[in-house]
Amino acid sequence: MTETVLRTGAEKRKFKIDMRALSPFIALVVLAIAGALINPDFLTASNILNVVTRSAFIAIIAVGATFVIAGGGLDLSVGSMAALTAGVMILTLNSLGGADASTLAIGMLVAIGLSAACGLGNGLIVTFGRIEPFIVTLGTMGIFRSLVVWLAAGGTITMRNFELRELYRPVYFGSVFGIPVPIIAFLVVAAIGALILYRTSFGRHVVALGSNEDVARYSGVPIWRVRTLTYIIQGICVGIAVLVYVPRLGSATPTTGLLWELQAITAVVIGGTALRGGVGRIWGTVVGAVILELVANIMVLSNFVSEFLVGAVQGAIIIIAMLVQRSVHRGR
Amino acid sequence: MDAILRAENISKSFGPIEVLSGISLDLRPGEVHAVIGENGAGKSTLMRILSGHLQPTKGSLSFKGQPITFSGPVDAEHHGIVLVHQEILLAEDLTVAQNLFLGREIRRFGFVDDKTMRERTRGILAELGTNIDPDIEVRRLSIADRQLVQIARALLVPHTLVAFDEPTAVLTPIEAESLFTIIRKLREHGVAVLYISHRLNEVKAIADRVTVLRDGRHIATRDIEGLEPLEMARLMVGRDMSKLYPDKPATASDHVILSVSDMAVPGYVESASFELKRGEILGFGGLIGAGRTELFEGIVGLRPSHGKIALRGESVHFRDAREAMAAGIVYLSEDRKGKGLLLQQNLRVNLSLAALDKFTRASFIDAGAEEKALDGAIKDFDIRTRSRDLLAGQLSGGNQQKLLLAKMMLLDPRIIIIDEPTRGVDIGTKEQIYRFIAGLAENGLSVVVISSEMQELIGLCHRVVVMRNGRVAGEVRQADLSEDSIVYLATGVHEERAAEIAAGHA
Numbered sequence: 001m002t003e004t005v006l007r008t009g010a011e012k013r014k015f016k017i018d019m020r021a022l023s024p025f026i027a028l029v030v031l032a033i034a035g036a037l038i039n040p041d042f043l044t045a046s047n048i049l050n051v052v053t054r055s056a057f058i059a060i061i062a063v064g065a066t067f068v069i070a071g072g073g074l075d076l077s078v079g080s081m082a083a084l085t086a087g088v089m090i091l092t093l094n095s096l097g098g099a100d101a102s103t104l105a106i107g108m109l110v111a112i113g114l115s116a117a118c119g120l121g122n123g124l125i126v127t128f129g130r131i132e133p134f135i136v137t138l139g140t141m142g143i144f145r146s147l148v149v150w151l152a153a154g155g156t157i158t159m160r161n162f163e164l165r166e167l168y169r170p171v172y173f174g175s176v177f178g179i180p181v182p183i184i185a186f187l188v189v190a191a192i193g194a195l196i197l198y199r200t201s202f203g204r205h206v207v208a209l210g211s212n213e214d215v216a217r218y219s220g221v222p223i224w225r226v227r228t229l230t231y232i233i234q235g236i237c238v239g240i241a242v243l244v245y246v247p248r249l250g251s252a253t254p255t256t257g258l259l260w261e262l263q264a265i266t267a268v269v270i271g272g273t274a275l276r277g278g279v280g281r282i283w284g285t286v287v288g289a290v291i292l293e294l295v296a297n298i299m300v301l302s303n304f305v306s307e308f309l310v311g312a313v314q315g316a317i318i319i320i321a322m323l324v325q326r327s328v329h330r331g332r
Numbered sequence: 333m334d335a336i337l338r339a340e341n342i343s344k345s346f347g348p349i350e351v352l353s354g355i356s357l358d359l360r361p362g363e364v365h366a367v368i369g370e371n372g373a374g375k376s377t378l379m380r381i382l383s384g385h386l387q388p389t390k391g392s393l394s395f396k397g398q399p400i401t402f403s404g405p406v407d408a409e410h411h412g413i414v415l416v417h418q419e420i421l422l423a424e425d426l427t428v429a430q431n432l433f434l435g436r437e438i439r440r441f442g443f444v445d446d447k448t449m450r451e452r453t454r455g456i457l458a459e460l461g462t463n464i465d466p467d468i469e470v471r472r473l474s475i476a477d478r479q480l481v482q483i484a485r486a487l488l489v490p491h492t493l494v495a496f497d498e499p500t501a502v503l504t505p506i507e508a509e510s511l512f513t514i515i516r517k518l519r520e521h522g523v524a525v526l527y528i529s530h531r532l533n534e535v536k537a538i539a540d541r542v543t544v545l546r547d548g549r550h551i552a553t554r555d556i557e558g559l560e561p562l563e564m565a566r567l568m569v570g571r572d573m574s575k576l577y578p579d580k581p582a583t584a585s586d587h588v589i590l591s592v593s594d595m596a597v598p599g600y601v602e603s604a605s606f607e608l609k610r611g612e613i614l615g616f617g618g619l620i621g622a623g624r625t626e627l628f629e630g631i632v633g634l635r636p637s638h639g640k641i642a643l644r645g646e647s648v649h650f651r652d653a654r655e656a657m658a659a660g661i662v663y664l665s666e667d668r669k670g671k672g673l674l675l676q677q678n679l680r681v682n683l684s685l686a687a688l689d690k691f692t693r694a695s696f697i698d699a700g701a702e703e704k705a706l707d708g709a710i711k712d713f714d715i716r717t718r719s720r721d722l723l724a725g726q727l728s729g730g731n732q733q734k735l736l737l738a739k740m741m742l743l744d745p746r747i748i749i750i751d752e753p754t755r756g757v758d759i760g761t762k763e764q765i766y767r768f769i770a771g772l773a774e775n776g777l778s779v780v781v782i783s784s785e786m787q788e789l790i791g792l793c794h795r796v797v798v799m800r801n802g803r804v805a806g807e808v809r810q811a812d813l814s815e816d817s818i819v820y821l822a823t824g825v826h827e828e829r830a831a832e833i834a835a836g837h838a
Contacts, residue, residue: 200695201688211674218671219686220654278676
């Protein structure tokens with residue numbers, strides 16, 4: 001008798017956890033249906049591919065943010081870091097002057113190296129300075145942003161070599177077997193991220209650190225290394241996003257990457273990753289990023305709300321997502 | 333004599349689990365009524381029902397002969413029933429007087445009347461026989477003084493029944509003695525006192541009547557006359573106490589495996605030296621705050637420390653727990669929930685966390701090997717879980733301790749340091765853990781047991797090192813192991829006097 005009671009209890013719990021992991025996917029389907037009802041053009045292949053392509057930057061950055069947040073941290077500097085990385089990359093390409101693949105490769109290495117170094121800086125200050133990540137990355141957000149303004153002298157940094165632009169163009173506008181390159185990039189990043197977070201001891205250590213830092217420390221987890229590495233991964237993801245972003249406009253401005261941190265963190269939270277750490281869901285994050293872009297797309301296609309209010313709607317979404325998370329948590 | 337509060341046939345269930353079943357007792361004015369029982373026997377639940385914090389599932393309470401239902405602790409307080417909590421619940425940044433009147437400030441023209449509150453605080457503290465400054469911040473008080481402030485706060489409201497929940501857990505024998513004076517004074521004033529403890533000598537010293545609980549059931553209520561601590565223990569445990577501890581393995585050798593000298597942990601340990609031998613169970617005794625936990629956290633690199641550590645004759649220094657583990661030393665924290673296990677993660681993740689390297693191939697985790705290890709741990713350590721998918725936080729205290737042991741044993745350590753191995757663990761599991769510890773020594777491993785339970789140290793260890801105020805006060809050999817000898821070293825009180833205090837004839 002007791003046995004039956006206990007068994008159903010366990011099954012119920014399992015079912016609820018599944019619900020929690022599934023909810024971003026359900027939200028995605030609901031939004032897609034809503035979009036189709038509002039505008040018949042919505043469900044065309046070209047519109048869908050367009051939406052997913054546009055979500056690629058945020059999705060790639062948000063995969064990195066999933067590591068940081070699952071490990072109990074936070075990185076607000078990603079938008080500014082992206083702008084700085086894009087600016088420095090373009091300046092490097094301009095000064096190299098060449099129009100061949102090797103020039104491009106050097107520029108890309110500089111971009112990845114710089115963003116990884118920015119992440120390393122964030123990680124070292126958080127870890128060894130023992131300062132709240134919120135404060136540290138708020139500070140570096142300001143530093144990175146003003147550095148790009150200074151480099152651009154308040155204006156725009158543009159790729160000057162048109163041959164190089166043509167060479168680089170396919171990285172955003174090209175496609176392989178009909179799938180746009182940015183989508184491939186973001187799926188590959190997400191797959192590698194999922195592999196690292198779910199299947200490696202480092203990923204396990206990240207989750208342990210976010211669950212309870214003391215337990216991790218008492219269990220011999222190298223917490224300083226693990227924490228710093230999450231910020232470096234975040235930096236590398238920003239770098240990859242920049243590689244896909246630069247060929248789109250071929251320029252960086254002081255407003256590049258503005259509010260990307262809001263969108264990346266929103267994507268992570270919608271995806272079901274706990275903001276207090278200890279739970280990380282890479283695929284949820286990816287879906288979260290697509291949902292954000294989908295909402296913007298629906299707003300453009302419909303005439304209910306001005307598209308200038310996209311930021312307001314996205315801001316509202318993160319608050320609603322947190323409220324949902326809290327009520328699900330309470331219901332357990 | 334009429335009872336102030338009478339409980340009839342009280343039962344309490346949390347979900348399908350009944351933690352109290354058919355308890356009856358009455359609390360009379362001018363009487364100290366002790367409730368004793370092992371951890372998990374239901375003492376605290378009973379106390380919380382009597383003081384209005386919980387509602388009984390079945391049964392009834394009557395107050396001065398009238399049936400009554402308390403809507404909450406505030407309601408109970410209005411009837412003069414106050415509870416002195418086991419944990420210190422004070423706002424550290426406020427002064428003593430501010431804490432005493434927190435939530436019931438005396439006001440004058442709408443502003444707090446500090447002067448009156450300060451005077452009344454001084455008066456109450458004087459009545460308790462202490463001269464703590466009402467204006468001092470609580471954070472600057474010792475644990476014992478905080479306990480006194482907490483008692484003063486409870487006694488501030490008019491009271492007819494005062495309940496103490498393990499009040500001496502953090503007190504030295506001398507401080508405990510002054511608490512007993514306070515309790516006797518309350519009794520003289522016709523207050524009913526409910527006293528919850530598992531320290532039997534104390535109960536013998538202070539109580540008039542004793543109620544014994546075991547597994548949520550009422551076992552006996554007896555007058556203290558003619559009831560000796562040994563008999564109380566038998567009633568509490570339900571069988572002969574001597575079987576609780578396994579025979580001490582005759583494996584303690586003279587071969588020193590770990591030698592620590594002049595170890596200092598800033599703020600906690602001034603200087604400590606000791607030696608640990610192969611196959612030995614070495615106890616560490618002392619009062620709470622003596623620096624035992626901090627000493628070992630310092631040794632395994634969890635706290636900044638300096639001093640000489642020699643492992644098998646070689647000088648070592650560990651910068652973090654990982655290095656200590658690599659050298660074969662593991663430390664199991666007393667704070668199982670805060671530092672031992674990830675409560676929000678499942679058993680598999682918890683089990684493999686410390687020894688994750690053993691489950692990885694080219695840095696990828698082999699989940700199959702983890703599952704196999706979990707099967708082994710559940711079997712070897714008798715972890716009782718209704719489902720493998722449970723979270724660690726859903727296990728009982730005893731099973732959490734077994735899981736923590738299993739987790740650390742995966743590292744194949746040579747030296748195992750266990751801090752409070754049986755805190756919050758039921759009696760059946762205690763026995764299993766003791767047997768397991770003895771088994772480790774039999775296999776030639778060395779074990780350090782840090783414990784505040786003197787019986788545990790005496791029943792389990794070959795030798796006991798006693799600490800006092802951040803220093804090693806001395807060592808008690810197997811032949812000399814007794815509560816008196818440990819108390820003497822732990823408190824520094826003259827031996828005969830310590831014996832008197834321990835026996836309660838202060």
